[in-house]
Amino acid sequence: MTMTEHGPLVDLRSDTVTRPTEAMRAAMARAEVGDDVFGDDPSINRLEARMADLTGKAAAVLLPTGTQSNLVALLSHCQRGDEYLVGQNYHTYFYEAGGAAVLGSIQPQPMPVQADGTLALDTLAQMIKPDDCHFARSRLIALENTHGGRVMPREFIGRVRQLADQYGLSVHLDGARLFNAAIASGQTVADLAQAADSVSICCSKGLGAPMGSVLVGSAELIKQARRWRKMVGGGMRQAGIIAAAIDHALDHHVDRLADDHANAERLHAELSVLPGIVEATVNTNMVYIELESREKGLALQAALRERGILTAGGQKIRLVTHLDITTDMIDRVVTTVADVLS
Ligand SMILES: *Cc1c(COP(=O)(O)O)cnc(C)c1O
Numbered sequence: 001m002t003m004t005e006h007g008p009l010v011d012l013r014s015d016t017v018t019r020p021t022e023a024m025r026a027a028m029a030r031a032e033v034g035d036d037v038f039g040d041d042p043s044i045n046r047l048e049a050r051m052a053d054l055t056g057k058a059a060a061v062l063l064p065t066g067t068q069s070n071l072v073a074l075l076s077h078c079q080r081g082d083e084y085l086v087g088q089n090y091h092t093y094f095y096e097a098g099g100a101a102v103l104g105s106i107q108p109q110p111m112p113v114q115a116d117g118t119l120a121l122d123t124l125a126q127m128i129k130p131d132d133c134h135f136a137r138s139r140l141i142a143l144e145n146t147h148g149g150r151v152m153p154r155e156f157i158g159r160v161r162q163l164a165d166q167y168g169l170s171v172h173l174d175g176a177r178l179f180n181a182a183i184a185s186g187q188t189v190a191d192l193a194q195a196a197d198s199v200s201i202c203c204s205k206g207l208g209a210p211m212g213s214v215l216v217g218s219a220e221l222i223k224q225a226r227r228w229r230k231m232v233g234g235g236m237r238q239a240g241i242i243a244a245a246i247d248h249a250l251d252h253h254v255d256r257l258a259d260d261h262a263n264a265e266r267l268h269a270e271l272s273v274l275p276g277i278v279e280a281t282v283n284t285n286m287v288y289i290e291l292e293s294r295e296k297g298l299a300l301q302a303a304l305r306e307r308g309i310l311t312a313g314g315q316k317i318r319l320v321t322h323l324d325i326t327t328d329m330i331d332r333v334v335t336t337v338a339d340v341l342s
Contacts (some may be wrong), residue, residue: 028242044239071228080105080106174194
């Protein structure tokens with residue numbers, strides 16, 4: 001824990017900032033390891049089998065980051081000249097440096113994301129291109145659950161699956177925070193993964209591992225993903241220490257995501273009534289507060305930073321709860337924001 005003169009640093013910028021706990025570090029230190037590119041790392045082999053089992057898929061592969069996991073999924077589903085249909089604010093389009101286009105010659109077909117994080121089904125259907133030499137070959141639909149903390153409605157995912165089947169497309173789900181979605185909705189991760197052909201899960205966010213993402217799917221898809229992973233430089237060697245951290249997280253950090261959601265609710269309830277905050281929303285572990293202007297948003301963030309509280313955004317500020325955020329910290333954030341705004 002980093003100390004400031006105002007108490008422990010409260011880092012609400014993202015749930016990626018969590019640090020491995022002592023118990024997680026001990027589990028990492030004990031890990032049995034081998035060369036994973038040779039398939040020899042027992043900790044990784046066990047973890048991949050566990051994730052495949054948990055998500056109800058045939059196979060899994062560990063990758064260093066979520067961005068690489070999504071990239072490798074897109075490369076495994078699509079050929080050069082294919083396209084994927086995607087929300088224009090989804091990570092797989094907006095936040096991955098154009099990797100699918102740059103490295104895969106895969107054309108994105110972005111479309112607006114609705115307020116609930118879903119895509120309009122009629123727009124999606126219109127954007128699927130017929131088999132005609134003028135067009136890229138529509139091949140894949142990319143979804144994201146949770147998106148901005150929002151859990152995708154189950155019915156929507158089912159409808160996307162139907163559409164995909166109708167047009168012979170595959171579905172990739174960016175489930176960076178799929179465990180948050182499961183805890184918040186009472187569904188299992190297997191329920192949430194069921195309609196997708198592949199799912200990418202981040203372990204370095206709310207789960208609290210220092211790094212690592214797992215891609216799950218059919219045996220054939222994951223076989224291809226292993227080749228792409230090697231090609232993009234993600235073939236790690238004695239990464240069983242990472243698998244051990246993730247294994248520890250699956251044992252100890254899944255149910256407690258409910259605490260992060262409760263802290264986010266608490267933060268939202270207290271902040272939403274403060275004068276100067278024009279809008280506040282909460283979904284799973286993410287709170288967004290909107291100020292009257294960008295200047296006011298930036299000024300609030302600067303004042304909070306001086307008081308040992310880190311946030312992200314501009315006029316709209318994002319506050320993310322996670323493993324390293326306690327309820328006491330939430331209360332300190334509330335009193336500090338109230339103090340700065342008054
Ligand atoms: C964080 C995140 C990823 C992966 O990001 P990395 O920084 O590469 O781990 C993918 N999708 C979503 C929605 C994310 O929030």
